[in-house]
Structures are given as C-alpha cells and as structure tokens.
Amino acid sequence: MTVLASGSKGNSTIVASxxxxxxxxxxxxxxxxxxxxxxxxxxxxAIDAVLVTHEHQDHVQGVAVLARKLGVPVYFTEAxxxxxxxxxxxxxxxxxxxxxxxxxxxxxxxxxLPGALSGGDEVSFPADSVKQVRGAEDPSExxxxxxxxxxxxxxxxxxxxxxxxxxxxxxxxxALPRVEFFTAGNDFAIGDIAVTPFTIPHDAADPVGFVFExxxxxxxxxxxxxxxxxxxxxxxxxCDVLMLESNHDLEMLRDGPYPWSVKQRxxxxxxxxxxxxAAEFLEKNYDGYASYVVLAHLSECNNLPELARxxxxxxxxxxxxxxxxxxxxxxxxxxxxxxxx
Numbered sequence: 001m002t003v004l005a006s007g008s009k010g011n012s013t014i015v016a017s018x019x020x021x022x023x024x025x026x027x028x029x030x031x032x033x034x035x036x037x038x039x040x041x042x043x044x045x046a047i048d049a050v051l052v053t054h055e056h057q058d059h060v061q062g063v064a065v066l067a068r069k070l071g072v073p074v075y076f077t078e079a080x081x082x083x084x085x086x087x088x089x090x091x092x093x094x095x096x097x098x099x100x101x102x103x104x105x106x107x108x109x110x111x112x113l114p115g116a117l118s119g120g121d122e123v124s125f126p127a128d129s130v131k132q133v134r135g136a137e138d139p140s141e142x143x144x145x146x147x148x149x150x151x152x153x154x155x156x157x158x159x160x161x162x163x164x165x166x167x168x169x170x171x172x173x174x175a176l177p178r179v180e181f182f183t184a185g186n187d188f189a190i191g192d193i194a195v196t197p198f199t200i201p202h203d204a205a206d207p208v209g210f211v212f213e214x215x216x217x218x219x220x221x222x223x224x225x226x227x228x229x230x231x232x233x234x235x236x237x238x239c240d241v242l243m244l245e246s247n248h249d250l251e252m253l254r255d256g257p258y259p260w261s262v263k264q265r266x267x268x269x270x271x272x273x274x275x276x277x278a279a280e281f282l283e284k285n286y287d288g289y290a291s292y293v294v295l296a297h298l299s300e301c302n303n304l305p306e307l308a309r310x311x312x313x314x315x316x317x318x319x320x321x322x323x324x325x326x327x328x329x330x331x332x333x334x335x336x337x338x339x340x341x
Contacts, residue, residue, distance in 0.1 A: 001219050001241050001339045004036040006296040007332030010058050014042055017214035020191030023050045024210065024221060027058040030065040040335045049190050050074045054204035054224065055083040064173060073178035079206035085174045184208050198235040200225040203270040211235055217341050223297040226269040228281045238289050240341055246295040247272035248302040256302050275311040283315035292339050296330040305329050
C-alpha cells in the first residue's frame, strides 16, 4: 500500500498485489497524482482501476482526467456516481422566474422521456453541488443564499453506464473510459484482488470503506467517518495493514477558526473521526492483528501529528508487541513510503 496523499486537500492511495494495482480515490489533480506516483516509484501506466469511496472533492478532484489519461475503469456505487456527476456538470445560475420558464421548455421537450420533470416537481438542489459554491465547507451555510439552479433531467446525468465508453468534451466532463458499479456489502474482484466495500457514516450520498485481500494479505481503509459503527469494526478485523482516520483534536477544533456550523458537522456522527475516537477504537475494539497501523486524514487546521500519534500510542501500549511498533502517519504534502508485506 502506498498513500499518495491524505488530508482535507486531497486523498489517494494505491493498493497493489503482484499482478493488480488499484488507485483508491483521486483527490488531487491528475498532474499532481502522476507526480506523487513517480515520487513513490509507482508506474502510472500499471494502474488497473480507480475506486471511489465517496463524491467529496478531496476524493474525486482528479478522477475524470486521470481515468481518461490512463484508460482505466472507475468503480462507484450508483448513488456516488450520480452525486459525482451532479458536482461535475456545469450549472447555469438563473433567477427563480427564469428557472420556472426554462423548466416548462424542458418539460415540453422531454415529456415522453423517462425521468423527465413533472408538473408536481419541487425545486431541489444536490447537497454536494451547493457544497462547492465559493469553496464553502458546510452546505447549510449557503443554501439560503444560493439562487436556484437549473435541475437537469435524469437522462442528462446518466451519460455513463456500466461497460459503456463516453466521449469527453465541454458538454460532458464526466466522460470516463468505463464505469463499473458496486454495492456496499457485496464483494467483487479486480484482477487478483478481492474487494469488500462496507458502509461508513459520513455526510455523502453512499460513502464506503474497503478491505482488500490477495494472497492471504488483508488491507483495510476506513476514513471519513463520524464514528465507528459495529459493521466497520467487524470489517476491519484481521487486517495486516489498517488505515484509520484520526482527523482532529477536539479541543483544537472547538477553539479553532471554523464557523460553529462547520465544527458541528465535523464532530457529528456523519463527520470525521477525532483522535480520541480513533484511540478509543484502537484500545477497545482493535484486534491487534495489523503489522502496520496508518493514521490518516489528519486536519491541518485542527490537529497536530504529535497529538494523533501520542493518542494512538497510548491506546496501543498493551498491543505494541503484536503491532511490532509500526504506527505511521499519512501526510498531505508528500507520499508515505510504500508498505510492503
């Protein structure tokens, strides 16, 4: 496993066997991802697929460009794919009156197409589309002030289907070489790597974590989750490498510069895992099986690497012989040295 980047500005990790290489998330630009791969001794042309955990920008920023450049399939859940496309598709800002007039025109043109807007439709806005306006971190801060946007009909969004290649262009920034869908709880395989996706609690359409297994080696990835539910604890058992979120220090977050609404979101059960929550899991529920534990998605504003490390080391003090003292911290600005088993 090679963590190319981890943090609020972008996340991406390579999980590889002898024959298959999978990129989990592409939250940096294509250029930066290629640079990080080269820094880590990874050959970008050897990537076989891209997996997406959820549609937030710090996990998908480079997905489309990188997938087209490498010619590889991208794996989503259907809900995540739809939310990603809504975020990617350009929206035209207009007044409410103009929106109503445009909706009537669209309805007349598309009245015989499935999924077309009906007369009883209410105005709605995808949370993730609103979330990106002016770079805000919290969608609720903007909803009241954002003018209604034109809501595309379902057909306009569903330009990608499993196994179908779409042509890229100004009107279709979502074009990918191939789209594959999976569902949380149902295993699938990419090459010789078995993939087990599991649901995580986060404020996204259908967020997932992953366990990868090949040749008897298990690698678990669980970041961007507000707490550790039983299904996540069960999924992460008997992992040889465990990548776990340790996002923020509670006191630093409470005293920090974020608006209170954002602080509430981060601390919520669909936000991010704190140092304390990560340490609590490692102390009470972690099985001590992993050769490496990687603390990931550390906040640059609301955390310090030393705080995350100390909390985890204290939690693991009774398990250090099993862990073999291999506690690592993923970084935002440079890749972590490859972990090989």
